Amino acid sequence: MLTIFNCFGRQFCLHFEAFHIGTAPVYMAFLRFMGDDDEAKQFTYSLEVGGGGRKLTWQGIPRSIRNSHQKVRDSQDGLIIQRNLALFFSGGNRQELKLKVAGRIWKEH
Known part of the structure; x- marks a missing residue:
């Protein structure tokens, strides 16, 4: 899944995808900046997911x-959620994935 955001007059891409680390299924959310690395370093972002009275948070600098996206994913530079934890956060019968990823972008001075 890919979502585009406009913030501070710039564009950012939020990625959410499933893959495996070894044999363990995981989900990962991360942000990329539509510009070069030097510009990306002007921003910081945080992502969080939660449920059942718990939350998991990631904070970082968006990658250019x-x-x-494969390079970012392979470096594990983002919010990584193990499948069993994702299902716990989804509530219900733990059979259906219903995650809400919330986030924030701010500009460093």
Whole structure:
């Protein structure tokens, strides 16, 4: 899943995808900046997911869109949620994935 955000007159891409680390299924959310690395370093972001009275938070600097999403994923530079925890956060019968990823972007001075 890919979502585009406009913030501070710039564009950011939020990625959410499933993959495996070894044999463990995981989900990962991360942000990329539509610009070069130097511009990306002007921003910081945080992402969080939660449920059942718990939450998981990630904070980082967005990677440039010039870095492939696969490179960012392979470096594990984002919010990584193990499948069993994602299902716990989803509530219900733990059979259906219903996650709400919330986040914030701010500009460093």
